[in-house]
Amino acid sequence: MTGTTRPVPVRYARWDGVDLPFTLISTATPGTPGAGEVLVRVDLATVCGSDLHTVTGRRSSPAPSVLGHEQVGTVVAVGRGGVRCVDDAPVVPGMRVVWSVTASCGDCDRCARGLTQKCRRLRKYGHEPLAEDAPLTGGFATHCVLLPGTAVVAVPDDLPDAVAAPASCATATVAAVVAAAGPLDGRRVLVTGAGMLGVTAVAMAAHAGAHVIAVDPDPTRREQALRFGAAEVADTAPLDVDVALELSGKPSAVDACLRAITVGGTAVLAGSVSPGEPVPLDPERVVRGLHSIVGVHNYRPADLLTAIAFLTAHHRTRPFADLVAGAFGLDEVEAAFAAARTAGAMRQAVVPR
Numbered sequence: 052m053t054g055t056t057r058p059v060p061v062r063y064a065r066w067d068g069v070d071l072p073f074t075l076i077s078t079a080t081p082g083t084p085g086a087g088e089v090l091v092r093v094d095l096a097t098v099c100g101s102d103l104h105t106v107t108g109r110r111s112s113p114a115p116s117v118l119g120h121e122q123v124g125t126v127v128a129v130g131r132g133g134v135r136c137v138d139d140a141p142v143v144p145g146m147r148v149v150w151s152v153t154a155s156c157g158d159c160d161r162c163a164r165g166l167t168q169k170c171r172r173l174r175k176y177g178h179e180p181l182a183e184d185a186p187l188t189g190g191f192a193t194h195c196v197l198l199p200g201t202a203v204v205a206v207p208d209d210l211p212d213a214v215a216a217p218a219s220c221a222t223a224t225v226a227a228v229v230a231a232a233g234p235l236d237g238r239r240v241l242v243t244g245a246g247m248l249g250v251t252a253v254a255m256a257a258h259a260g261a262h263v264i265a266v267d268p269d270p271t272r273r274e275q276a277l278r279f280g281a282a283e284v285a286d287t288a289p290l291d292v293d294v295a296l297e298l299s300g301k302p303s304a305v306d307a308c309l310r311a312i313t314v315g316g317t318a319v320l321a322g323s324v325s326p327g328e329p330v331p332l333d334p335e336r337v338v339r340g341l342h343s344i345v346g347v348h349n350y351r352p353a354d355l356l357t358a359i360a361f362l363t364a365h366h367r368t369r370p371f372a373d374l375v376a377g378a379f380g381l382d383e384v385e386a387a388f389a390a391a392r393t394a395g396a397m398r399q400a401v402v403p404r
Contacts, residue, residue, distance in 0.1 A: 067114055091197060097375055126148060135203075138204070232317055238262070250275055253265050257281070264289055265285075297319065321348070
């Protein structure tokens with residue numbers, strides 16, 4: 052074990068259910084993490100769209116719980132046996148890190164197939180029922196305990212907290228989407244939805260050499276997409292694209308992507324993570340068009356490593372910092388959620404104090 056051995060005072064914002072207020076809880080956690088665990092101080096967390104869906108009841112989630120799964124923090128202590136980052140560097144106290152939204156067992160048939168993000172015994176940060184003896188499972192807290200099977204990636208000193216935090220969900224998910232799409236150099240790529248995931252996809256696809264067309268009904272978001280590297284923006288999807296990346300979750304956008312891809316085209320669907328209307332599929336068009344339709348949910352450890360590397364390389368040339376606003380205290384989580392519903396920024400930051 053490395054790090055502190057004394058109990059650590061902690062606080063967390065307990066979510067008790069739809070239409071109920073958050074409750075700030077003060078307690079202490081053992082300073083010695085369990086074997087294979089890591090105790091991290093949360094430096095900044097962001098309110099993700101799925102957090103909003105949870106508190107409004109659009110997305111089913113256990114209550115009470117500690118929400119939040121986009122965050123960056125500093126390692127306080129490492130449990131017996133040590134823990135290694137995705138790149139095999141040892142996790143040590145004082146290291147700035149981000150971590151995956153999931154923790155996998157490593158032993159089930161899905162993990163054996165490389166589908167660790169869909170482990171049969173999956174744990175998800177910010178989505179677990181509250182256990183009062185081990186409550187630190189979400190980002191809206193002063194600390195989080197990382198379980199064995201969590202992907203950990205070190206964060207360079209020059210990458211700001213507000214840019215790094217969304218890597219744990221938004222940026223890593225987009226890295227998985229882009230990987231699923233295949234080579235993009237010289238391809239016409241449609242991105243539907245120019246929210247946090249969409250503009251990140253625009254930036255990654257443009258960097259990969261694609262001609263990117265971003266589609267969103269909001270003119271402000273279309274302008275934002277141009278700043279992230281889109282070659283074209285529109286309010287309706289074009290036809291005859293090589294690759295379509297669906298990140299809005301709107302059934303109409305899914306349908307547009309399926310209609311937009313040309314012969315040999317690929318549609319990658321990642322936005323549909325809550326119930327929605329079914330979308331028609333013309334199997335003859337899929338067969339004759341040699342189409343590939345791929346779903347992406349969660350991501351693999353390598354995608355989180357890719358996310359941090361991309362943000363480190365490009366956060367000065369693309370306005371990632373502008374996507375995050377606010378600096379709400381842990382006792383202001385409700386205000387952060389209110390701002391996330393109404394403010395112009397795509398993420399609101401919570402800075403635990």
